[in-house]
Amino acid sequence: DALQRKEEVDIPGGWKVGQPVPYAALAKAFSMIEATTKRLEKTAILTAFLLLVIERSENNPESLLQAVYLCINRLSPDYIGIELGIGESLLIKAIAESTGRTLALIKSDLKKEGDLGLVAMNSKNSQKTLFKPKPLNLPFVFAKLKEIALTSGNSSQAKKVSIITKLLAACQDVEAKYIIRSLEGKLRIGNAERSVLVALAQAAVLAEKEKVGKKWSQEKLATRLEQGTEVMKAVYSELPSYDQVIPALLKAGIDGIRQECKLTPGVPLKPMLAKPTKAIGEVLDRFEGKRFTCEYKYDGERAQVHRLEDGTVGVFSRNSEDMSKKYPDLMEQLPKCIKPSVKSFVIDAEAVAVDKEGKLLPFQELSRRKRKDVKVEDIQVRVCLFAFDLLYLNGEPLLQKTLEDRRKLLREHFQIVPGEFDFAKSSDSSSTEEIQTFLETSVKDGCEGLMVKMLDSSASYYEPSRRSVNWLKLKKDYLAGLGDSLDLAVVGGYYGKGKRTNVYGAFLLACYDADAEEFQTICKIGTGFSEEALQEFYAMLKPLELPAVRGDVKVGGAKPDVWFEPKVVWEVLTADLSLSPIYAAAQGLVEERGISLRFPRFIRVRDDKDADDATGPEQIAEMYERQSVVQGGGKKGGGDD
Numbered sequence: 354d355a356l357q358r359k360e361e362v363d364i365p366g367g368w369k370v371g372q373p374v375p376y377a378a379l380a381k382a383f384s385m386i387e388a389t390t391k392r393l394e395k396t397a398i399l400t401a402f403l404l405l406v407i408e409r410s411e412n413n414p415e416s417l418l419q420a421v422y423l424c425i426n427r428l429s430p431d432y433i434g435i436e437l438g439i440g441e442s443l444l445i446k447a448i449a450e451s452t453g454r455t456l457a458l459i460k461s462d463l464k465k466e467g468d469l470g471l472v473a474m475n476s477k478n479s480q481k482t483l484f485k486p487k488p489l490n491l492p493f494v495f496a497k498l499k500e501i502a503l504t505s506g507n508s509s510q511a512k513k514v515s516i517i518t519k520l521l522a523a524c525q526d527v528e529a530k531y532i533i534r535s536l537e538g539k540l541r542i543g544n545a546e547r548s549v550l551v552a553l554a555q556a557a558v559l560a561e562k563e564k565v566g567k568k569w570s571q572e573k574l575a576t577r578l579e580q581g582t583e584v585m586k587a588v589y590s591e592l593p594s595y596d597q598v599i600p601a602l603l604k605a606g607i608d609g610i611r612q613e614c615k616l617t618p619g620v621p622l623k624p625m626l627a628k629p630t631k632a633i634g635e636v637l638d639r640f641e642g643k644r645f646t647c648e649y650k651y652d653g654e655r656a657q658v659h660r661l662e663d664g665t666v667g668v669f670s671r672n673s674e675d676m677s678k679k680y681p682d683l684m685e686q687l688p689k690c691i692k693p694s695v696k697s698f699v700i701d702a703e704a705v706a707v708d709k710e711g712k713l714l715p716f717q718e719l720s721r722r723k724r725k726d727v728k729v730e731d732i733q734v735r736v737c738l739f740a741f742d743l744l745y746l747n748g749e750p751l752l753q754k755t756l757e758d759r760r761k762l763l764r765e766h767f768q769i770v771p772g773e774f775d776f777a778k779s780s781d782s783s784s785t786e787e788i789q790t791f792l793e794t795s796v797k798d799g800c801e802g803l804m805v806k807m808l809d810s811s812a813s814y815y816e817p818s819r820r821s822v823n824w825l826k827l828k829k830d831y832l833a834g835l836g837d838s839l840d841l842a843v844v845g846g847y848y849g850k851g852k853r854t855n856v857y858g859a860f861l862l863a864c865y866d867a868d869a870e871e872f873q874t875i876c877k878i879g880t881g882f883s884e885e886a887l888q889e890f891y892a893m894l895k896p897l898e899l900p901a902v903r904g905d906v907k908v909g910g911a912k913p914d915v916w917f918e919p920k921v922v923w924e925v926l927t928a929d930l931s932l933s934p935i936y937a938a939a940q941g942l943v944e945e946r947g948i949s950l951r952f953p954r955f956i957r958v959r960d961d962k963d964a965d966d967a968t969g970p971e972q973i974a975e976m977y978e979r980q981s982v983v984q985g986g987g988k989k990g991g992g993d994d
């Protein structure tokens with residue numbers, strides 16, 4: 354399919370071999386992807402585009418790298434964190450300056466359209482131009498986006514507006530739409546990052562096929578495509594950095610890339626995650642006859658600690674953010690826990706706040722810490738690292754060793770430093786009574802409950818970026834029958850009544866569908882907040898108010914008084930999910946209607962999560978169905994606005 358689409362994606366006469374990739378070609382591919390809702394078609398278009406990039410740029414890694422980054426709307430690997438996400442007011446200013454329209458006109462168009470990209474494109478196209486600007490190309494656009502992202506300090510706003518204005522002036526046809534959306538930080542073409550990886554794998558396989566002539570049978574091609582995709586997924590989950598993966602792919606091909614790209618200290622991998630369970634019985638059912646271990650589920654922040662051969666140490670968050678500036682104390686503490694046998698390593702751990710006696714403190718204590726530029730002398734609350742996994746040691750990746758072996762190596766090569774470094778407390782017993790007692794002690798010690806993990810066989814290998822059934826979490830909240838916990842983005846607000854008219858009194862929450870790249874409204878939450886909390890949330894959310902709902906929010910029938918930029922994530926507990934005629938979450942997964950939370954309860958702000966880490970619709974559908982089974986059938990109604 355992708356081969357047939359090559360011609361459609363091409364821009365005749367405008368893209369020659371050896372020349373930089375025209376931005377018009379990328380914008381054309383984006384338009385075609387946006388125009389279809391079919392996932393396979395989206396991937397085929399993208400594959401065709403990437404294949405053309407490989408061929409026309411004669412295997413130049415830089416061209417393919419820029420194309421892939423622009424497709425996932427990034428400028429660097431996550432851990433380097435050069436980010437777009439330019440504020441709306443800056444973009445509106447640049448559109449006004451570049452098209453000669455007034456700010457008021459642009460704002461009113463935005464209210465109608467809900468998409469600044471579209472507004473920019475229409476504004477440009479209604480403008481009369483005397484001569485055609487020089488066509489944009491990928492290296493130029495990429496460099497400009499990077500310059501904008503890196504501009505800081507004095508008068509940076511004016512500098513950014515000036516670069517964006519010039520970029521817009523050079524845009525033709527649909528280009529302005531995608532330039533603006535890239536700058537906003539959301540492409541909204543319904544193209545998940547996973548599909549870009551699949552398209553890249555397929556383009557590499559097809560490039561190989563084109564090179565050797567068309568001698569492959571349909572079966573052989575299908576097998577190669579499937580294998581290629583698997584290989585790329587495996588490689589990228591160990592080494593999530595296109596900076597490394599793409600040059601290796603072009604050099605060694607699909608067959609050789611595994612050899613070239615392995616877990617590397619310094620490049621954080623996406624952590625393995627766990628599935629929730631509601632009772633010890635459920636754990637025993639799932640792990641029946643298998644060997645497993647229970648570990649304390651510490652209430653802190655995930656910390657992936659890396660040490661390179663040269664002694665450099667780095668700490669990365671759950672989202673691969675570099676946390677060394679948040680934890681300078683941890684950086685100082687680390688060398689003490691390493692035995693002389695250790696040269697390089699990657700540890701998976703939880704950083705937990707502790708008091709002077711080493712007693713565990715709740716996550717809130719840690720979340721008060723600034724995320725950057727923390728000075729050791731200013732630190733009030735100490736942090737202790739609880740290591741639960743070893744993923745790499747002295748030049749060797751350990752992902753495909755059993756947890757039992759990894760744990761043994763961890764305990765052999767590292768040492769406890771009281772109050773600073775310890776191994777996650779564990780118990781390998783499989784009797785219900787002992788698990789129950791261990792769970793109770795964990796909660797008494799200040800933990801959230803237990804993590805239950807497979808110990809041996811290939812089922813216990815470390816699975817980067819997977820929410821795996823081989824790791825189960827048993828949280829005390831679930832056990833108390835309080836229900837499911839979800840992480841939801843705050844997308845709207847309702848003004849308070851009575852005494853609360855100067856703050857928001859209630860909030861509209863949404864889940865996030867990563868495939869469709871959209872937020873889906875799920876419930877209104879407004880009870881149980883203290884006056885203080887409402888003040889705090891007002892200060893947090895007011896700066897995120899938008900003139901109109903964003904185009905990537907599936908609203909359903911919700912009608913908040915104000916819309917927010919989806920940025921803030923809250924953990925919310927619900928004992929009851931119901932089908933709803935109003936909210937949009939998981940529509941079509943269980944039924945036409947969406948799913949809503951009844952009686953949602955606010956637990957905490959999750960500032961270690963981004964809006965697009967919010968719980969997904971499949972998980973919500975799963976929770977709903979699990980509950981229906983328990984209660985003997987689906988429930989109706991619910992979810993008033």
Ligand code: ATP
Nearest residue numbers: 626627648649650651652654655703741777804826
């Ligand atoms: P939540 O933290 O709300 O449970 P999550 O989506 O961040 O959800 P989960 O996979 O659901 O992640 O739960 C695992 C998290 O628990 C890890 O990300 C880690 O931060 C923390 N944790 C604490 N102790 C352990 C442990 N012994 N093993 C693994 N993870 C642990």
